[in-house]
Amino acid sequence: MTEPFPGARPTLEAVAARAGVSRATASRVVNGGAGVRQPLVEKVQRAVEELGYVPNHAARTLVTRRTGAVAVIIAEPEIRIFSDPFFSQQIRGISKELTAHDYQLVLLLLEGPGDYDRIARYLAGGHVDGALAFSLHTDDPIPEITRRAGMPTVYGGRPSWTSAPDHRAVPYVDADNRGGAREAVRYLWDLGRRRIAHIAGPRDQTSAVDRLDGYRDVLLDEDPALIAEGAFTEESGARAMTELLERCPELDAVFAANDLMASGALRVLKERGIAVPDEVALVGFDDMDSVAAVTDPPLTTVQQDIEGQGRLMARLLLRGLDREREGERAPASVITPTTLVRRASA
Amino acid sequence: MTEPFPGARPTLEAVAARAGVSRATASRVVNGGAGVRQPLVEKVQRAVEELGYVPNHAARTLVTRRTGAVAVIIAEPEIRIFSDPFFSQQIRGISKELTAHDYQLVLLLLEGPGDYDRIARYLAGGHVDGALAFSLHTDDPIPEITRRAGMPTVYGGRPSWTSAPDHRAVPYVDADNRGGAREAVRYLWDLGRRRIAHIAGPRDQTSAVDRLDGYRDVLLDEDPALIAEGAFTEESGARAMTELLERCPELDAVFAANDLMASGALRVLKERGIAVPDEVALVGFDDMDSVAAVTDPPLTTVQQDIEGQGRLMARLLLRGLDREREGERAPASVITPTTLVRRASA
Numbered sequence: 001m002t003e004p005f006p007g008a009r010p011t012l013e014a015v016a017a018r019a020g021v022s023r024a025t026a027s028r029v030v031n032g033g034a035g036v037r038q039p040l041v042e043k044v045q046r047a048v049e050e051l052g053y054v055p056n057h058a059a060r061t062l063v064t065r066r067t068g069a070v071a072v073i074i075a076e077p078e079i080r081i082f083s084d085p086f087f088s089q090q091i092r093g094i095s096k097e098l099t100a101h102d103y104q105l106v107l108l109l110l111e112g113p114g115d116y117d118r119i120a121r122y123l124a125g126g127h128v129d130g131a132l133a134f135s136l137h138t139d140d141p142i143p144e145i146t147r148r149a150g151m152p153t154v155y156g157g158r159p160s161w162t163s164a165p166d167h168r169a170v171p172y173v174d175a176d177n178r179g180g181a182r183e184a185v186r187y188l189w190d191l192g193r194r195r196i197a198h199i200a201g202p203r204d205q206t207s208a209v210d211r212l213d214g215y216r217d218v219l220l221d222e223d224p225a226l227i228a229e230g231a232f233t234e235e236s237g238a239r240a241m242t243e244l245l246e247r248c249p250e251l252d253a254v255f256a257a258n259d260l261m262a263s264g265a266l267r268v269l270k271e272r273g274i275a276v277p278d279e280v281a282l283v284g285f286d287d288m289d290s291v292a293a294v295t296d297p298p299l300t301t302v303q304q305d306i307e308g309q310g311r312l313m314a315r316l317l318l319r320g321l322d323r324e325r326e327g328e329r330a331p332a333s334v335i336t337p338t339t340l341v342r343r344a345s346a
Numbered sequence: 347m348t349e350p351f352p353g354a355r356p357t358l359e360a361v362a363a364r365a366g367v368s369r370a371t372a373s374r375v376v377n378g379g380a381g382v383r384q385p386l387v388e389k390v391q392r393a394v395e396e397l398g399y400v401p402n403h404a405a406r407t408l409v410t411r412r413t414g415a416v417a418v419i420i421a422e423p424e425i426r427i428f429s430d431p432f433f434s435q436q437i438r439g440i441s442k443e444l445t446a447h448d449y450q451l452v453l454l455l456l457e458g459p460g461d462y463d464r465i466a467r468y469l470a471g472g473h474v475d476g477a478l479a480f481s482l483h484t485d486d487p488i489p490e491i492t493r494r495a496g497m498p499t500v501y502g503g504r505p506s507w508t509s510a511p512d513h514r515a516v517p518y519v520d521a522d523n524r525g526g527a528r529e530a531v532r533y534l535w536d537l538g539r540r541r542i543a544h545i546a547g548p549r550d551q552t553s554a555v556d557r558l559d560g561y562r563d564v565l566l567d568e569d570p571a572l573i574a575e576g577a578f579t580e581e582s583g584a585r586a587m588t589e590l591l592e593r594c595p596e597l598d599a600v601f602a603a604n605d606l607m608a609s610g611a612l613r614v615l616k617e618r619g620i621a622v623p624d625e626v627a628l629v630g631f632d633d634m635d636s637v638a639a640v641t642d643p644p645l646t647t648v649q650q651d652i653e654g655q656g657r658l659m660a661r662l663l664l665r666g667l668d669r670e671r672e673g674e675r676a677p678a679s680v681i682t683p684t685t686l687v688r689r690a691s692a
Contacts, residue, residue, distance in 0.1 A: 069468055078441045078451075082434035091455070095424045099457045104468045105424075107453035109437070111445045122415055122450045127473035 019047035069104040070317060071128040071151075073119060075135045075142055078109045084232070084260065085290050086306060087135070090156060093310025094132060101318055103129075116141045123149040130317045132156065138204040143170070154317040156309060158206045158333075171320065172333045173312045175304035177207050177285075180338030181214025184255050184283045184302050187340055189218060193253035193281055197226040199240040199265060201257040208232075211257045211285060226251065230261045237264025245272065252280060253346070259284040259291040262299055266345070281346035297344030304338050312336070365393035415450040416663060417474040417497075419465060421481045421488055424455045430578070430606065431636050432652060433481070436502060439656025440478060447664055449475075462487045469495040476663045478502065484550040489516070500663040502655060504552045504679075517666065518679045519658045521650035523553050526684030527560025530601050530629045530648050533686055535564060539599035539627055543572040545586040545611060547603040554578075557603045557631060572597065576607045583610025591618065598626060599692070605630040605637040608645055612691070627692035643690030650684050658682070 016026035021040055028036050029044035036044075072094060074081050081087045091107070098105045106128055108119055123131065123145060133142050134156025143161070146153040155172035188196050198215045201208025216222055225247045230236035237256055241264065244251060256262035262284030269276050276282050276297060284292060287303035312334055362372035367386055374382050375390035382390075418440060420427050427433045437453070444451045452474055454465055469477065469491060479488050480502025489507070492499040501518035534542050544561045547554025562568055571593045576582035583602055587610065590597060602608035608630030615622050622628050622643060630638060633649035658680055 067468070067471060067473065068464065069471075069473070078438060082428065082431075082437070085428075088428035091428070092424060095455050095457060099461060102464060104461075104464045105455045106468075107455060109441050109451045109453060111441060115445060115450075118414065118448060118450050122413070122452075125413060125473075127413065127415070127452075127471075 014051055015044060015047045018051060019043040067127060067129050068102065069106050069128045070098055070314070071123065071131040072105060072107045073110075073131055073133045073142060074107075075133065075137060075140050077111055080233075081109070085288050086258075086286065089289065089306040090134060090310040090313075093307035093312075094314045095310075096307075097311040097314035097318075101314075103314075103318065113141075116145060120145040120149065123151050130154075130321055132313050132317060134313075135205070136160070137202070152317065152320050154313045154320065156313050158210070160204075160206050170333075171316050173309050173316065173336065174207070174333070175309065175336050176338050177210035178214040178217070180285065180302040180304065180340075181211040181255070181257075182217045183214075183338070183340050184285070185215050185218040187300075188253040188255060188281055188283060188346060191253075191281060191346065195226065195248060195251045196253040196255060197228070197244045197248060197251045198222075199237055199244070199254060199256040199261050200227060200229045201232050201261070203229065205232075208257055215255060223248075230257070230264075232258050232260060234260045234264040234267075237261025238268045239264075241265035241268040245274075253282070254280060255283045255285075257285055259286045259288045259299060259301055262301070262345075263291055263295050266295055266299075277344065277346050283340075283346045287341050292341070293343070295345070300343045300346040301341055302338050303341045305336055309336055360397055361390060361393045364397060365389040413473060413475050414448065415452050415474045416444055416660070417469065417477040418451060418453045419456075419477055419479045419488060420453075421479065421483060421486050423458055426579075427455070431634050432604075432632065435635065435652040436480060436656040436659075439653035439658075440660045441656075442653075443657040443660035443664075447660075449660075449664065459487075462491065466491040466495065469497050476500075476667055478659050478663060480659075481551070482506070483548070498663065498666050500659045500666065502659050504556070506550075506552050516679075517662050519655050519662065519682065520553070520679070521655065521682050522684050523556035524560040524563070526631065526648040526650065526686075527557040527601070527603075528563045529560075529684070529686050530631070531561050531564040533646075534599040534601060534627055534629060534692060537599075537627060537692065541572065541594065541597045542599040542601060543574070543590045543594060543597045544568075545583055545590070545600060545602040545607050546573055546575045547578045547607070549575065551578075554603055561601060569594075576603070576610075578604050578606060580606045580610040580613075583607025584614045585610075587611035587614040591620075599628070600626060601629045601631075603631055605632045605634045605645060605647055608647070608691075609637055609641050612641055612645075623690065623692050629686075629692045633687050638687070639689070641691070646689045646692040647687055648684050649687045651682055655682055 012026055013023055016023045019026060021044060025036055025040060026044050029041050072091065074087055095105050108122060110119060130152040131146050132154055136142060136155065136157060136159055138160045143159060155170060158172050158174045159170060185196060196219060198212065200212045203209060228240035228243045230240040237260060254265055256265055262282055266276060266282060269280055274280055284299045284301035287301045292299040292301045358372055359369055362369045365372060367390060371382055371386060372390050375387050418437065420433055441451050454468060456465060476498040477492055478500055482488060482501065482503060482505055484506045489505060501516060504518055504520045505516060531542060542565060544558065546558045549555060574586035574589045576586040583606060600611055602611055608628055612622060612628060615626055620626055630645045630647035633647045638645040638647045
């Protein structure tokens, strides 16, 4: 036989009735017990326990604006979040830090751009105290949504509007994308490579733009034919590599803007019988757990501490929430250093 | 220079002031506009738009108890959720169905058992209308937490307490685990295999218990030495296979309770130079996208529609929420069929 869903939440009235006290007394006990005699406090507490009564936190939220929860919003469809280990590593760092401070991580998933209205409603509903947003694109609606919701927010990756003069208006955490790219390309140059191609990320993301700038810092008179754009996925890296080989068959090195695209490029190079690193040296970016060390040959890559960035984002937000209550300024942004990790691919 | 977090949410007072109307008029417009002259309605609407005013939904929630959001709780640490494709496939189905009905998916992540108190507070806080819970273990605190929070809940996988006489007290969605397992073992038997081992899942999960029961349905006088227990991970499948080969070197077939454990078993068999399927035939369970078809040889396995189960869970919950408002009964549970998919491993 089917049964109804579990019954309605027990009310304060029910607690008062079971304890044999007035509603006002029950209310005082539930809210701290000030001015209530100890035997009555115990009676009410017993009734609370027996009925499984839970005070209405939504009502409290109206007063304290505290939910003990933080939203994580990734500006990518749900399907990418579970297929790109970058996101799980960043979430891992966030989860550890929030858990250490007894905050609940609330991951808001979306299928596509049509879902931003719903995200906006949820944030405006006061169900979380703050938000962490990452993988933003140019013209992403998330900053406007969090602003309208009055929601303290820390960004993962430098938001594009920070290129404007008021460029530290929001706190963010990012790797030194430009410096890391510079080091990777200089390394290839020092190996004697002179036709160094670049597989860039999507130009509507600052991490991709900054890595491209780092590449250009070293190769001041770079040949535009040596640059192809991917979408930070394995598949797009393979496509970009194919394109580059058609345009510049004489290339002797590739710097890919992330490890997934580097592994796609490696697949194409192997299919064509091009020896890595002897004929074409290959460098990635990220040093992703499940990618860089397991390709054949393993990838030389620019390491960034993805999990650490997640922890930092959470830490900045929690500090910001504390300071907000005290009327202080929000914390400043943080740029984390990168390190070139040398493996067999270059 | 650092700046404060984005400013406070614009108030209804600010809207009224900007529109040049009383707070009461502004409030009436924001709540539907009944009894307000059209020119004033337009003035207020313009002020709402210009200020980016959002009505306080938390306050409305107290009245309507509707948030437009559904929590997904997976009774596993965050690290497993991102490493086992079963969860992402189930979440994919849930996400598609909730999005189609304009509900926000709120994934509540946890690091370990110590985090259940926090989940309980979040659910009791009224921040979601219902919950979907899966991968429960025996004595999992989630059912009690959702009951106390008065939270309509649909389970993924048969909850263990449903073995009791009131066994359909909660709606759940599950595959026909026992029937699927029976078909797999009968198939191995029909191939002429007589020493069929089983790598079972953790015995505190009903899916593992039901698959073991299906195995026993066929091999009524099964040898206990032919059964080893894993934890539904690749690693644990490898360990169980090693154990089985030590105890019963003459085994000629293995039925693993999921594809990840089957792929771990396959790794061990290959390391030992044991030919699959010639010497040992191998069957898995799930037909997981990224596992079963890509092993070498590809896995014969019991297919279940994991994404479809996610969709069904969401559909049952949303139907339940509608019925709850109308005072009707909750929907019944659903058992989805399984199909044996034959590939090279058996």
